[in-house]
Amino acid sequence: MAVRLVHCRDIHRAYRLLHARNGLLGWWPGRTRLEIIVGAILTQNTAWTNVEKAIRALRAARLLSLRGLRSAGLPELEEAIRPSGYFRQKARKLKAFLTCLDDDFGGRLNRMARPATPELRERLLAIWGIGPETADSVLLYAFNRRTFVVDTYTKRVAxxxxxxxxxxxxxDLQALFSRHLPEDVPLYNDxxxxxxxxxxHYCRTKPQCEGxxxxxLLLGRPPEA
Ligand code: SF4
Structure with missing residues (x-):
């Protein structure tokens, strides 16, 4: 299969076209740094609507705070986040994050915000259950770092x-976008x-290119498989 030579302008133009359609999308929908981190863990392998239900349940049970998450037993936490799926694993992941925060950063998110981005990324990746997409989402949206987040959709489009x-x-995907985009956190965010x-909406398992x-950007060609 032929691979087209990527031009910096393709990646820029993709953003301009999407922004022209949608305006700024205002992601990530979290009220606090902690809520963004919790959402980044809960969104693994599930739709955002399920995360919203789990976040609402955590808030209703008064668990959506560092104190609440620390004091909750695993069964209570699992029950609250059940709508997000894989709730047993995710409860353990939330606890693993808290253990790192408490052991390495004195239990304070503003201390976690201090290390340089490469070091903080390594520390996040060392937490059980946190992979590159989750770590980069936390870095970009909770800690305002210039770290491009790659997900299934980005890979598909590219x-x-x-x-x-x-x-x-x-x-490789992260390097591609980082190389071609200016160092601009709000741009990475959007x-x-x-x-x-x-x-x-369009680039689903079966692409719906019409509209x-x-x-x-396909220049009249069909999308690559
Ligand atoms: S749906 Fe088609 S045009 Fe749209 S991003 Fe996917 S491949 Fe490109």
Missing amino acids: CRHGWIRPNPSYD YHAQMVWVGK CPLKP
Whole structure:
């Protein structure tokens, strides 16, 4: 399969086209830094609507605070986050995050915000159950760091448009976007949100290119498989 040479302008233009359709999407929908972190863990392998239900349940049970999460037993936590799926694993992940916060950062999120981005990323990745997408979501949306978040939708769009070879690694995709975008946290923030939007509405398992804002970038060719 031919791989098209990616141009910096393709990646910029994709954003301009999506922004022209949607405006700023205002992601991530969390009221506090902690809520963003909890949401980033709960959103693994589930739709955001399920995360919203779990967040509402945590809030109703008065568990959506560091004190609440610390004091909750695993069964109570599991019950509250049940709507997000994989709730037993995710409860353990939340507890693992808290253990790291308490052991390494004195239990304070503002202390966790101090290390430089590469070090903080390593510390997050060392927590059980936190992979690159979750770590980068926490870095970008909770700690305002310039870290591009790659997800399934971003990978799909990049591969279908021939911006990168098929089956790229997370790191290769992240490097692609980081190389071609200016160092601009709000842009990274909204770019990821726009990719999620186009993935949900058009670039599904079977692409629906008709009406998709990114169709002009295909230049009349079918998307790559
Ligand atoms: S649906 Fe088609 S035009 Fe839209 S992003 Fe996917 S491959 Fe591109």
